[in-house]
Amino acid sequence: MTRERLRPVDLARAQGLSTQAVRNYEEAGILPPSDRTPYGYRVYTPLHALALRAFTALVPAHGHQTATAIMCAVNRDAVEDALTLVDESHAQLLEDRQTLSAVEKALGDLAPPAAPEAPPGAGVTFVGPLARHLGIRPATLRKWEQAGLVRPRRDPATGYRVYTPDDVRDARLAHQLRRGGYLLSQIAALLERVRAAGGVEPLEATLSEWRGRLTARGLAMLTGAAHLDAYLTARASRRAGLSCPVEEDEGHGGRGEGGPDQADRGQGGPLRE
Numbered sequence: 001m002t003r004e005r006l007r008p009v010d011l012a013r014a015q016g017l018s019t020q021a022v023r024n025y026e027e028a029g030i031l032p033p034s035d036r037t038p039y040g041y042r043v044y045t046p047l048h049a050l051a052l053r054a055f056t057a058l059v060p061a062h063g064h065q066t067a068t069a070i071m072c073a074v075n076r077d078a079v080e081d082a083l084t085l086v087d088e089s090h091a092q093l094l095e096d097r098q099t100l101s102a103v104e105k106a107l108g109d110l111a112p113p114a115a116p117e118a119p120p121g122a123g124v125t126f127v128g129p130l131a132r133h134l135g136i137r138p139a140t141l142r143k144w145e146q147a148g149l150v151r152p153r154r155d156p157a158t159g160y161r162v163y164t165p166d167d168v169r170d171a172r173l174a175h176q177l178r179r180g181g182y183l184l185s186q187i188a189a190l191l192e193r194v195r196a197a198g199g200v201e202p203l204e205a206t207l208s209e210w211r212g213r214l215t216a217r218g219l220a221m222l223t224g225a226a227h228l229d230a231y232l233t234a235r236a237s238r239r240a241g242l243s244c245p246v247e248e249d250e251g252h253g254g255r256g257e258g259g260p261d262q263a264d265r266g267q268g269g270p271l272r273e
Contacts, residue, residue, distance in 0.1 A: 006043070028068060060217070061225075079232070089221065093218060126160055134175050145161075151170075
């Protein structure tokens with residue numbers, strides 16, 4: 001197998017990273033362990049370049065934490081674990097798409113809510129059950145209440161918060177918009193306008209933006225899958241004793257006349273990391 005020697009700076013430049021980031025990724029298990037020179041300096045190969053490219057492609061698709069877990073699983077030969085993580089991200093994306101569609105449908109039926117005066121009964125819920133339904137902590141709902149996202153009334157007999165169907169709707173919208181990266185103040189303003197307007201106009205731009213992010217994430221998953229497949233194929237080829245392919249634009253140039261960059265030289269000694 002071809003064993004082209006690459007430096008940390010070669011991998012870093014190809015992905016627009018620092019050499020320290022490359023070292024950190026190796027220490028985190030995102031890259032397979034590197035060989036070392038007699039002086040203790042890291043020596044990478046095209047396989048490492050493919051691993052780093054796969055990771056950087058997986059991050060916008062799955063997030064940094066999941067992308068890290070995927071690469072660590074692959075590097076310890078737990079491919080099934082890695083694929084499970086990929087499947088879970090796809091399932092989450094599908095759920096988000098379905099939720100967005102449900103939110104759009106729900107917003108189409110919005111009407112200004114009447115202030116509920118009746119005591120708790122059919123169609124109302126309390127902070128614990130609602131928090132469990134949304135998969136959040138009760139304290140989060142209370143924080144949302146303080147920020148004006150939800151407006152539960154208090155049961156006069158018990159003092160418990162009582163959430164009407166309209167309150168539940170607002171909590172669901174707040175939950176999804178928070179997942180979309182919106183600030184509490186932004187969500188509160190949007191929900192206030194929705195309550196007053198009784199229509200979807202205030203949220204049309206927000207939902208369109210959200211749908212665009214879901215589309216971008218789906219496309220990023222395709223790109224990430226392609227680079228992960230290339231890395232898996234290269235690992236299999238390496239075990240079979242075949243050469244490891246590497247992309248032509250990986251950026252292994254800039255070495256002068258076959259030597260290291262001046263910035264990466266020691267004082268006339270071996271290559272520094």
